[in-house]
Amino acid sequence: MDATPVWLRERRTGVGRPAERSRAEVTAAAIALADREGLAAVSMRRVAAELGTGAASLYRYVDSRDDLLDLMTDEVAAGYQLPAPDGPWLPQLLEVCRQGRSLMLRHGWLPELVLTRSALGPHGTDLLEHVLAVLAGHPADAGRKLEAFGVMSTLTAALALNELSGGSGARQRQGAYLAHVVAAGRHTHLTAALTGGPLVPAPLFDDTLSRVLVGLLGE
Known part of the structure; x- marks a missing residue:
């Protein structure tokens, strides 16, 4: 597993059509899912379904569920004044x-x-x-x-x-x-x-x- 923090990794370009989502959209979808159904519901498959895409497409933005959790935690911290x-x-x-x-x-x-x-x-x-x-x-x-x-x-x-x-x-x-x-x-x-x-x-x-x-x- 890559020990580099997710924020320091370049997004994968993939093969075929260009990416249609952003890491911010993936993070927002994961947060919305966790808010609605709890942390256990957050998986690559479920977040992809929230975005109307396949789980494989998420790997352009994150390597694993652990990446998703880190992104979610940090994104909520944007709410501090x-x-x-x-x-x-x-x-x-x-x-x-x-x-x-x-x-x-x-x-x-x-x-x-x-x-x-x-x-x-x-x-x-x-x-x-x-x-x-x-x-x-x-x-x-x-x-x-x-x-x-x-x-x-x-x-x-x-x-x-x-x-x-x-x-x-x-x-x-x-x-x-x-x-x-x-x-x-x-x-x-x-x-x-x-x-x-x-x-x-x-x-x-x-x-x-x-x-x-x-x-x-x-x-």
Whole structure:
């Protein structure tokens, strides 16, 4: 398999009629399919059908389904609004995370890709550049700033995935099992945590990200 990122590969010209589609159209069709039917539905054959062509024609634009997934992830990153850095770093990074959460809730397949694949294309690189620009005056070293970007992406995806999958039914099942655990009496620390007084609600999205970023980068 070619290890060259898809954005650095020339499109194949093929034989016979000239290509009728563009890589952008292929990517848009894959995103529309994933939005409608989920990530598992995305295959070379299905995306080709969305475009009204044969699967073989897609190989002029991408080598594999992995290429499609990378293109999809990066294309969604075009949806970020990245103004010039201005003011304290934490509110600006939280705004990036909020935008990421919004994009992930809109494209429910995206958190899984962010958590399981490392794909940094043109739009993702613009996002990274913005985060580093926001942190340009921060005393942390470059490695810590790059780590902060990775943590922002991963934690935003994890929290968004929890929102997408944590419906009331799941919470009820979890509550029922925890009640069983407490009644069984074998997990003393967990029982004490659950029965020692009113539970504080889970922190909000901004609060979670703030505490993690401040812990990583300092005030």
